[in-house]
Amino acid sequence: MTHYIPIxxxxxxxxxxxxxxxxxxxxxxxIPPDRRFPALDLPAPLSEPELRRELSRLERANAHAGxxxxxxxxxxxxxxxxxxxxxxxxxxxxxxxxxxxQPEVSQGTLQAIFEYQSLVxxxxxxxxxxxxxxxxxxxxxxxxxxxxxVVRGRRKIVVxxxxxxxxxxxMRTLLQGxxxxxTGDENPEASLAEVAALVDGSTAALMVQSPDFLGTLHDLxxxxxxxxxAGALMVxxxxxxxxxxxxxxxxxxxxxxxxxxxxxxxxxxxxxPYLGIFTCRQQYVHKIAGRLVGxxxxxxxxxxxxxxxxxxxxxxxxxxxxxNICTNQGLMALAAxxxxxxxxRQGMRRVAExxxxxxxxxxxxxxRLPGYLVLDQGPFFKEFVVRxxxxxxxxxxxxxxxxxxxxxxxxxxxxxxxxAMLLCVTEMNSRGDIDGLVEALKVEG
Amino acid sequence: xxxxxxxxxxELSAPxxxxxxxxxxxxxxxxxxxxxxxGDDLASLPELTEPEVVRHYTRISQRNFSIDTVFFPLGSxxxxxxxxxxxxxxxxxxxxxxxxxxxxELSQGALQLMYELQExxxxxxxxxxxxxQPAAGAQGELTGILVFxxxxxxxxxxxxxxxxxxxxxxxxxxxxxxxxxxxxxxxxSDARGNVDLADLQRKLTPRTAAFMLTNPNTLGLxxxxxxxxxxxxxxxxxxxxxxxxxxxxxxxxxxxxxxxxDFMHYNLHKTFTTPHGGGGPGSxxxxxxxxxxxxxxxxxxxxxxGAGGFEFFxxxxxIGRMKTFHGNFGMLVRAWTYIRSIGAAGLRKVSETAxxxxxxxxxxxxxxxxxxxxxxxxxxxxxxxxxxxxPEVRTLDIAKRLIDYGFHPPTVYFPLIVPEALMIEPTxxxxxxxxxxxxxxxxxxxxxxxxDIETLHQAPTTTPVRRLDEVRAARQPILxxxxxxxxxxxxxxxxG
Numbered sequence: 018m019t020h021y022i023p024i025x026x027x028x029x030x031x032x033x034x035x036x037x038x039x040x041x042x043x044x045x046x047x048i049p050p051d052r053r054f055p056a057l058d059l060p061a062p063l064s065e066p067e068l069r070r071e072l073s074r075l076e077r078a079n080a081h082a083g084x085x086x087x088x089x090x091x092x093x094x095x096x097x098x099x100x101x102x103x104x105x106x107x108x109x110x111x112x113x114x115x116x117x118x119q120p121e122v123s124q125g126t127l128q129a130i131f132e133y134q135s136l137v138x139x140x141x142x143x144x145x146x147x148x149x150x151x152x153x154x155x156x157x158x159x160x161x162x163x164x165x166x167v168v169r170g171r172r173k174i175v176v177x178x179x180x181x182x183x184x185x186x187x188m189r190t191l192l193q194g195x196x197x198x199x200t201g202d203e204n205p206e207a208s209l210a211e212v213a214a215l216v217d218g219s220t221a222a223l224m225v226q227s228p229d230f231l232g233t234l235h236d237l238x239x240x241x242x243x244x245x246x247a248g249a250l251m252v253x254x255x256x257x258x259x260x261x262x263x264x265x266x267x268x269x270x271x272x273x274x275x276x277x278x279x280x281x282x283x284x285x286x287x288x289x290p291y292l293g294i295f296t297c298r299q300q301y302v303h304k305i306a307g308r309l310v311g312x313x314x315x316x317x318x319x320x321x322x323x324x325x326x327x328x329x330x331x332x333x334x335x336x337x338x339x340x341n342i343c344t345n346q347g348l349m350a351l352a353a354x355x356x357x358x359x360x361x362r363q364g365m366r367r368v369a370e371x372x373x374x375x376x377x378x379x380x381x382x383x384x385r386l387p388g389y390l391v392l393d394q395g396p397f398f399k400e401f402v403v404r405x406x407x408x409x410x411x412x413x414x415x416x417x418x419x420x421x422x423x424x425x426x427x428x429x430x431x432x433x434x435x436x437a438m439l440l441c442v443t444e445m446n447s448r449g450d451i452d453g454l455v456e457a458l459k460v461e462g
Numbered sequence: 463x464x465x466x467x468x469x470x471x472x473e474l475s476a477p478x479x480x481x482x483x484x485x486x487x488x489x490x491x492x493x494x495x496x497x498x499x500x501g502d503d504l505a506s507l508p509e510l511t512e513p514e515v516v517r518h519y520t521r522i523s524q525r526n527f528s529i530d531t532v533f534f535p536l537g538s539x540x541x542x543x544x545x546x547x548x549x550x551x552x553x554x555x556x557x558x559x560x561x562x563x564x565x566x567e568l569s570q571g572a573l574q575l576m577y578e579l580q581e582x583x584x585x586x587x588x589x590x591x592x593x594x595q596p597a598a599g600a601q602g603e604l605t606g607i608l609v610f611x612x613x614x615x616x617x618x619x620x621x622x623x624x625x626x627x628x629x630x631x632x633x634x635x636x637x638x639x640x641x642x643x644x645x646x647x648x649x650x651s652d653a654r655g656n657v658d659l660a661d662l663q664r665k666l667t668p669r670t671a672a673f674m675l676t677n678p679n680t681l682g683l684x685x686x687x688x689x690x691x692x693x694x695x696x697x698x699x700x701x702x703x704x705x706x707x708x709x710x711x712x713x714x715x716x717x718x719x720x721x722x723x724d725f726m727h728y729n730l731h732k733t734f735t736t737p738h739g740g741g742g743p744g745s746x747x748x749x750x751x752x753x754x755x756x757x758x759x760x761x762x763x764x765x766x767x768g769a770g771g772f773e774f775f776x777x778x779x780x781i782g783r784m785k786t787f788h789g790n791f792g793m794l795v796r797a798w799t800y801i802r803s804i805g806a807a808g809l810r811k812v813s814e815t816a817x818x819x820x821x822x823x824x825x826x827x828x829x830x831x832x833x834x835x836x837x838x839x840x841x842x843x844x845x846x847x848x849x850x851x852x853p854e855v856r857t858l859d860i861a862k863r864l865i866d867y868g869f870h871p872p873t874v875y876f877p878l879i880v881p882e883a884l885m886i887e888p889t890x891x892x893x894x895x896x897x898x899x900x901x902x903x904x905x906x907x908x909x910x911x912x913x914d915i916e917t918l919h920q921a922p923t924t925t926p927v928r929r930l931d932e933v934r935a936a937r938q939p940i941l942x943x944x945x946x947x948x949x950x951x952x953x954x955x956x957x958g
Contacts, residue, residue, distance in 0.1 A: 019808040019811055021891050022815050022890050022891065023893035023894075024890070024893065033818070035826060036821045038821075041818055043838075044814075044821055044838055047683070047838065048684055048715065048716045049688075049689055049721070052689075052716050052720045053716060054716075054810070055588070055716070056806070057585055057714055057806035057809065057810075059582055059801065059805055060805065062803055062808055063803060068802055073554065075556070075574060075575050076571055078556070079557065079569050079571040079572050081555045081557075081559035082555070082561075083555045084555075087561055089564065092563075092786060093563065093787065095559075097484070099481070099482045099512070101516050105516065107549065108519075108523045109544075110526045110530065110531065111523050111739070111740055112528075112544065112549075112738075113528040113543075114740045115534060115539060115541060115741070115870075116740070117740065117741065119527075119861075119871055121925040121927055121929065121930070122865055122870060123527065124522070124525035125522040125525040126526055126741070128468070128525070129519065129522060130740075131942075132472075132943070138942045139942075142500075142502070145942070148741070149742075151597035151601065151743075152785050152786045154786040155601075155784075155785050162641075183786045184786065186782055186783050187782075187783055187785055187786060189782060190608070190781055190782030190784055191604065191641075191784070194607070194608060194611055194643030194644070195642070234498050236498055260500065262494065262500065264498050264500055284558050285559055285562070286557065286558050286559075286560070286791055287560040287562050287572050287787075287791040287792075288786070288788045288791050289562075289787055289789055289791050289792065290597075290742075290745075290793060291786070291787075310941070311935045311940050312935065313932065314951075314956050315929060315930050315931070316929050316930075317928055317957075318955055319467070319927050319928075319958055320956050320957060321930050325932070325935040325936050325939055326939060327936075328936075330633075332632075332633035332634075333633070334637070335633045335646075336639065336646040340641065341600045341603065341638040341640075342598075343600045343633075343634050344598045344600070344731075344741055344742035344743070345742045347741035348742065349742075351739075351740070354471075354519075357507065358510060358519075359510070359512060359515050360480070361481060361508055361509045362480075362504045362505070362508070362509050363480040363509065364482045365504055365507060366503075367484050368484065371487060374489050375489050378489035378492070381492075396498060444485060448489050
C-alpha cells in the first residue's frame with residue numbers, strides 16, 4: 018500500500034474478477050518473462066516526517082537569498098515576489114489541472130493565459146504574445162526557426178556577442194540538425210554596429226539583447242533599420258523589469274521579441290522552471306510556435322476563451338508543425354500575470370527605478386575603491402562590469418565567507434575584459450547591503 | 463464550478479491603485495538616459511490593489527476542472543493526484559531561492575538531490591546515464607534524436623537521414639524528428655496493435671537513423687515484439703528511441719533499457735507526479751546506454767573524486783545545452799521526493815494499480831463501447847465512441863456529455879489510427895468508487911444516446927460556458943485585451 022493509492026485488497030479481488038484474471042501479475046503476460054518484475058535497488062521509503070528531515074538536510078546545504086546577499090544575476094534574478102503570487106499558484110484549481118483542451122471546463126486557465134498574453138503585450142508594446150516557451154534561451158531558438166520560416170530562402174542568423182552566452186549555446190544545440198547558420202559572435206569584442214554590418218541578403222534575422230549580457234542599454238532603432246534595410250527581421254531580447262523605464266521592443270520596431278520571464282514573479286529555483294516570453298508582430302502570427310488563447314463566444318453568445326490557431330501545432334500538424342513544443346510554462350505564465358497585475362503601472366516603474374538607482378549607487382561606490390574599475394560601456398540598467406584587482410574566483414571566495422554571493426566571472430566568456438565580474442543590483446539589495454558589499458570588496462582590493 | 467462571469471483584469475483597473483508594497487528609494491537618484499526611456503509611461507498596464515487581484519484570480523480559478531476536484535481520465539497524460547508534500551519541498555528556501563550560478567560549493571544539497579535522482583531514474587529504467595536538463599517531454603525527444611545524430615556522425619556514418627515513427631505515435635515524435643533535420647517515415651501497426659514487423663523491415667534501410675517507439679504504445683498496449691523490433695533496428699544500424707509518456711505502466715514491471723531501447727525520456731510531470739500546472743512546466747529528463755552517455759547534454763552531476771561532494775560536469779562529446787541552466791529544478795525536487803516516499807515496492811504498486819484500473823474500466827465498458835484492440839491493456843485503454851444502439855453518435859458528443867456527469871473527458875480522437883477514439887487512463891490514484899461512477903456515467907450516456915441524442919448534442923449544459931465557436935476564434939483572432947474590441951463584441955450582443 019501507499020498513501021496515494023485508494024484501491025483496497027478487497028477492491029482488487031472484485032476488479033480482477035470483473036476483468037477475468039486471477040492475479041494481478043497475469044495482466045503483464047505480454048512482457049518477456051525474463052525481463053518482467055526487475056528488483057529495483059532504491060532506498061527504503063520514508064514517512065513524511067522522515068522525508069521532511071531529509072529534505073531539510075539537503076536544502077540547508079545550499080546557499081540562498083535568505084542566507085546570503087545575492088549580487089549575482091547573469092540571466093537569473095533575485096527580484097521581489099509578492100506573497101500573493103505564490104498563494105494563487107498554490108490553488109489546486111490551477112496547478113492540478115491540464116492543458117485547456119476542453120474549454121468549457123478550463124475557462125480559468127484560458128482566461129489567465131489570455132490575460133498573461135495581454136499583459137505581456139501591454140508591457141512590451143508588441144502585437145502578439147504566445148502562451149510561453151520553456152525559458153529565454155529556448156524562446157530565442159524558436160525565434161530563429163520562425164525567422165527562417167518568415168524570410169523564405171535565407172538561413173543565416175546574426176547574433177550579437179553580448180547575447181547571453183548560454184542562450185547562444187542553446188540555439189546552437191537546438192538548431193544543429195537543421196541548415197541554419199548562427200554567426201556574428203565570433204569576436205566577443207564586436208560592437209553592435211559591427212555586428213549589424215554583418216547582416217546581408219542571406220540573413221533572416223539580427224538578434225540583439227538590451228540590456229545586453231553585460232548590462233548595457235541600447236537604442237535598438239538604428240539596428241532595426243539596418244536589419245530591415247537588408248530584408249531581415251529584427252529580434253530583440255529584453256529584460257521585462259527594464260521595461261518599467263526603458264524603450265520597449267515595440268518602440269524599437271522589433272519583429273520578434275523574447276525574454277526570460279523569470280523576473281516576473283518566478284523565483285530563482287536554482288535555474289528552473291522559468292518562463293520563455295515570446296512576442297511578435299501581428300503579420301507573423303501564423304508562423305508563431307506554441308499555444309495561443311483567443312476570444313470567442315459560446316452557443317448562448319457568452320464571451321469565452323479558447324486555444325486557437327491550433328493548425329500550427331504538433332498534435333495536428335505532426336512533422337509539418339512550426340515546432341515540436343507541446344507544453345507551455347502554464348503555471349509560470351500565471352505567476353507573471355499575477356505579478357504584473359499586482360505591480361501594475363506604478364509598481365513596474367518603481368521596481369525598475371529601484372534597480373537602476375541602486376545599481377548606479379553601487380557602481381559609483383565601487384568605482385572609488387582602489388584597484389577596481391567600473392567599465393564605462395554606456396548607460397546600464399541593473400548590471401555592470403567591474404574589473405577586479407585579482408581573479409574573480411578569489412574575490413568571490415572571500416565574499417562567500419562574508420555571506421555575499423558575488424558577481425559572474427566574465428573571464429571565460431569574455432576574456433578580453435581580463436579579470437572582470439558582472440555585478441547585479443536589484444530592489445532586493447538595500448543601501449546597507451550595497452555598503453556591505455563595497456566594504457567587503459575594499460578589504461579585498 | 464463558478465458560473466459567474468469574471469471580467470478581464472484590465473476592466474477592474476482604476477488610476478492610482480497599486481498592489482505591491484515596495485521599498486522606498488534609499489540611495490541618491492542617478493540621471494536617466496532620456497533617449498532610452500519608454501514613451502508611454504506604461505499607460506496600458508492595469509492598476510489594482512492586492513485584494514482585488516487575489517479575488518480576480520481566485521474567481522477565475524473556480525471556472526476550472528482540476529484533479530483536486532474531479533477525475534481526469536486523460537489518456538497518455540497520466541493525471542495522477544499531486545502530492546502536497548512535494549509542493550512544500552520545492553518551496554524550501556534552499557531550493558526555491560538558490561541562484562543557479564552560485565557555484566557548486568554553495569549548492570551541495572541541490573547537487574546531491576540531482577545526483578540521486580539521476581541514479582534513481584537510471585535504476586528504474588535500466589539505463590546507465592541520465593541527464594535532467596530537458597524542459598519537457600518534447601525537449602527530451604529532441605535531445606534523444608540529436609544524441610543519435612551526434613553518435614552516427616561521430617562514427618563517420620553520414621548517410622542516415624530518416625527517422626521511423628509508428629502511425630500510432632504522439633505528434634511530438636514526427637515534429638521532433640523534423641526539427642532535428644530528419645525525414646519522417648511512418649510504420650504501420652498490425653491487427654493486434656503492435657508495430658507491423660513486415661512493414662518495419664521494409665522501411666529499415668541504411669538511411670535509418672532511429673525508430674521512435676512508445677511502449678506501452680498509444681493504444682495502451684505493450685509492444686509484444688519489442689525485443690525483436692529493437693533487434694531489427696539495431697541490425698539495420700539504427701537506434702531505438704523510447705517515448706516515456708506511458709512509463710507509468712512499467713515502474714518495477716519492466717526496464718526499457720533491458721528491452722532494447724537505447725534512449726528514453728521520462729515525463730516527470732506524468733509518471734513522477736509533478737503537477738501539470740494547466741499546461742506546464744513539464745520536465746523531460748532522459749536516460750540512455752553507456753554508449754550514448756558521452757553525447758548527453760550538460761551539465762550533469764557526478765560525485766567528486768576523493769574528497770566527496772558533488773559537481774556539475776559536461777560530457778566529453780556533449781551535444782550542448784538544451785536550455786538555460788540545469789533543468790526545471792523545482793520539478794526535480796518533487797520527483798525525488800516522490801521516489802523517496804514510496805520506494806521500489808511503492809513504484810511497482812503504482813504501475814500494478816494503474817494497469818488494474820485501466821483493465822477494470824475496459825472490462826466494464828467494452829460490451830457497449832468497442833475496444834480498439836481487444837487485449838489486456840496496460841495503464842490505458844482505447845475505446846471507440848461507436849455505439850450499436852446509436853450509430854449517429856460522435857465521440858465528441860460523448861466527451862462533452864461526460865462533463866455534465868462531473869468528469870473531465872478522456873483524450874479523444876487520438877491515436878489517429880482509431881476512428882472515434884476515447885483514450886482512457888485512470889491512473890492509480892482513483893478509488894474503485896470513482897472508477898465505477900465514471901463507468902456508470904459512460905453507460906448511462908450510451909443509453910441517452912439511443913433514447914434522445916439531442917441531450918448529447920446540447921452538452922455540456924452545467925458549465926460556465928457551453929460549446930464554443932472555435933472557427934470564429936481562428937478566423938478573427940483576438941489574442942489580447944483591447945477595450946474597443948471588447949466593446950464591439952458587447953455591441954454585437956456577446957454577454958461578458
